[in-house]
Amino acid sequence: xxxxxxxxxxxxxxxxxxxxxxxxxxxxxxxxxxxxxxKVFQSRDxxxxxxxxxxPCTETTSVNRFEWLRSVSxxxxxxxxxxxxxxxxxxxxxxxxxxxxxxxxxxxxRNNPKLLEDCAHYFGSQSLIASIDIKTVRGKHxxxxxxxxxxxxxxxxxxxxxxxxxxxxxxLITSVNNEGLMQGLDVPILHYIAGKIHIPLIxxxxxxxxxxxxxxxxxxxxxxxxxxxxxxxxxxITPLEISSYLASKGFSTRSTINSV
Amino acid sequence: MDIGVLNVGTGSLxxxxxxxxxxxxxxxxxxxxxxxxTVSRLILPGxxxxxxxxxxLNKFFSNSLLTNYLNNPNNRxxxxxxxxxxxxxxxxxxxxxxxxxxxxxxxIRKLTSDKPARIPHVGWSTIDIQKSGHFLSExxxxxxxxxxxxxxxxxxxxxxxxxxxEYSVSMNGLCGFISSFRKNNIYACQFHPEKSSLAGSFxxxxxIES
Numbered sequence: 001x002x003x004x005x006x007x008x009x010x011x012x013x014x015x016x017x018x019x020x021x022x023x024x025x026x027x028x029x030x031x032x033x034x035x036x037x038x039k040v041f042q043s044r045d046x047x048x049x050x051x052x053x054x055x056p057c058t059e060t061t062s063v064n065r066f067e068w069l070r071s072v073s074x075x076x077x078x079x080x081x082x083x084x085x086x087x088x089x090x091x092x093x094x095x096x097x098x099x100x101x102x103x104x105x106x107x108x109x110r111n112n113p114k115l116l117e118d119c120a121h122y123f124g125s126q127s128l129i130a131s132i133d134i135k136t137v138r139g140k141h142x143x144x145x146x147x148x149x150x151x152x153x154x155x156x157x158x159x160x161x162x163x164x165x166x167x168x169x170x171x172l173i174t175s176v177n178n179e180g181l182m183q184g185l186d187v188p189i190l191h192y193i194a195g196k197i198h199i200p201l202i203x204x205x206x207x208x209x210x211x212x213x214x215x216x217x218x219x220x221x222x223x224x225x226x227x228x229x230x231x232x233x234x235x236x237i238t239p240l241e242i243s244s245y246l247a248s249k250g251f252s253t254r255s256t257i258n259s260v
Numbered sequence: 261m262d263i264g265v266l267n268v269g270t271g272s273l274x275x276x277x278x279x280x281x282x283x284x285x286x287x288x289x290x291x292x293x294x295x296x297x298t299v300s301r302l303i304l305p306g307x308x309x310x311x312x313x314x315x316x317l318n319k320f321f322s323n324s325l326l327t328n329y330l331n332n333p334n335n336r337x338x339x340x341x342x343x344x345x346x347x348x349x350x351x352x353x354x355x356x357x358x359x360x361x362x363x364x365x366x367x368i369r370k371l372t373s374d375k376p377a378r379i380p381h382v383g384w385s386t387i388d389i390q391k392s393g394h395f396l397s398e399x400x401x402x403x404x405x406x407x408x409x410x411x412x413x414x415x416x417x418x419x420x421x422x423x424x425x426e427y428s429v430s431m432n433g434l435c436g437f438i439s440s441f442r443k444n445n446i447y448a449c450q451f452h453p454e455k456s457s458l459a460g461s462f463x464x465x466x467x468i469e470s
Contacts, residue, residue, distance in 0.1 A: 002431030004383030005404055045457050047384060048406075073274035077282065079406050079455045096307060099274035101408060101455065123308060126380035126408040169380045169408075200378050221375075224383065254384040254404045256459045 005254045006246055007047040007225035008239040009202060010232045012037060013054050014068070014084070020054065021233055023180035028054070031233060034068070035075060041232075042076045046239045047254055049076065050104065050172075050227060053084030057147070063094045073099030081129055089118045096123055104172060106131040107147060109163050110154060120167025129202070130168035132159060134189055135176040141192050144176050160196050170200045172227065178206030180230050187215050194222035202227050208235055210245045217249055261468055264290040264299030266343075268316040276305060279454040283461050285468055293325055300335050301468050305454075306342025310351040310368065310411070313342050314360045326361060336445045338467050341409060344448035353411050363446060369414045377433020380410040385430050387439045387451070393426035394470040395442045395463070401428075403459045405439070405451035412437035412450055 013020050015028065019037045022028035041049055051072070053065065065085060072080075082095050083104025092103050092115075103123075108115040109130050119128045135144040135151060143152045143159055163171065173193060175186030184206050194201075204227040207213065216223055231237060243253040265276045267289050277287040288299055296302065306313050329335050339347045346360040351368035360368075373379045384404040389396045407430070414437050420427055423443065430439035430450070440449035440463075447467050453460035 002385065003377055003433060004381065004385050004407070007383055070274075073272075074278055077275060077279050077455065077460075078457065079408075079452075097272055097274075099272050099278075101272075101307075101452075121309075122312075124380075124410070126382060126410060127307065169410075170382055198373075198378060200380070200382050224378070255386070256403055256457045257399060257462055259458065 003252065004200075004224065005047075006220075006243075006251045007202075007254075008242045009048045009050055009225050009227040010041055010046055010239060011050040011052065011204065011227045011229040013052050013229060015054050017068075019233070021180060021230055035071065038072060038075050042078065044238055044240065045256070046078055047243070048079040048081070048225070050081045050083070052104065053082070055085070057085040057087070063088075063090050066091060066095050066098065069095060069098040069100065083129070083131060087112070087115070089115065089122065092119050092123065096127060102127050102129050102170070104129045104131045106133065107145070109159060110143065110145070110152060113162065113166050116163060116166040116168060120169070125167045125169035128168050129170045129172050130163035130166075131172040131174065132156070132163070133174045133176050136186075136189065141189055146176070157193070157196055160193060164197070164199055168199060170202060170224075171197055172202045172204060175205030179204070181206055182208035182230050182234070184208075184212040185215050185226070190216070190219055190223065194219060197222070200224040204228065207231055209237065210242065213242060213246055214249070220251065261301060262286045262288045262299050263468060264288045264295065264302045266290045266302065266304050266317075266320070268320050272305065272307060275452075275454045276303060279461065279464065283465050283468075293320065296325070296329055300332075302329070302335070302337045304337065304339045304343035304346070306340060306344070306346060308342060309353060310342065310345060310360065311354040311358045313346050314354065314358055317346055317361055318359070321361065326363070330445055333445060336447060336467065339446075339448040340454070341450060341452055344450055345411060345413070347446065347448060348413065351411055364443070366413070366418055368411050370411050371409075371414075371432055371437065372435045374433045374435070377435065379432070380408060381412075381432040382408050385432065385439075385451075387428040387430050389426075389428045391421065391424060391426050393442060395447055395466050396426045396428055396440060397466060400459050400462055405449070405453065405456040405459060407439075407451045409450060414438075
């Protein structure tokens, strides 16, 4: 079976000109300007990068919201996905024309299914990542609205099914309970959703040490990538170290050349 | 060297700009047919759908412009991703009457899926060089490149060994497809060399310099 290589995707939360990081999607703290962080990931030759703009959405359909991407694409050349407050197809068009390969739609999965449909239609499914945040309350896995910081009354498995039907090319699942805590991945959520997904799955929330990745070894055929933020901001561990560790556990990871 | 990247709204130019500069060449945006005479290396990027890209490219290259460009043996064209697919005739992605640039008279097909392989094919996959040369050299055989696509030139369409001067295959699960090739001065890759780290830089340098 020749599956694409297992990816490790650093996730950057961007607020204004800065990179921030929170815990459980709140209490975010600023810790660096954006461009130096990007330069580090470029020099580390990461598999892929995600940048989420968590600045408040004032003018919600403004294309100016993503103007910062211009300076980003002068610095980085790895595959890039961009999300955070995308409300309009013109914003998607602008994001892709400025060098992102994929957009990440979260709220639109619940509020604006037509935006997913249009994105898949105009730019292809491969450019659309549907993102769903999950919070587990008393053992029940619930859809979570990270802007409003509240549970949404939508059935999780139905939402997962509907975004796939709307044309999403990948699914990004984030565990709100584990996000930012660096205590390990949320295996119960992975177990709950794994069988329902037939597009590539990016799983996120809580990975911060090599041993945390042992938890997904049994899910190799269900998970295509792990995304992580705090892990790369607050620990010395690098994406390459994780890839090498996974390779030692039998995962197939990327091989590239060392010089041009 | 000046490297032309076609800008007809079918893909992002900024990634190519950054990559081309990083390997020591000059990025030139090609917006009108008259710009073509300024470059001997032309890249056709491609993001979007086959029908849209085919329409834009056929309009740009009307009056045998592309054939004339390729008739000069010093000129080279590189189709990337959808920019590779539109070199062919038709695609499962488009209605039957929609034709690409039809430099090659065969069609692009949808990848077949088999669990646990998924579609779209997204991520880093190995290229397996079947026929090497100045473009596809041994240094990159077995290395990984970045793919994002649902359609491809599948390995059932024609006798590739006979047809291509150089080519590689890749797999998504059990589905094999042509991941890059050269035929005379037409170069193509299904993956994104501009997004493919040092292996991508190496391949672009081969296209430009060798």
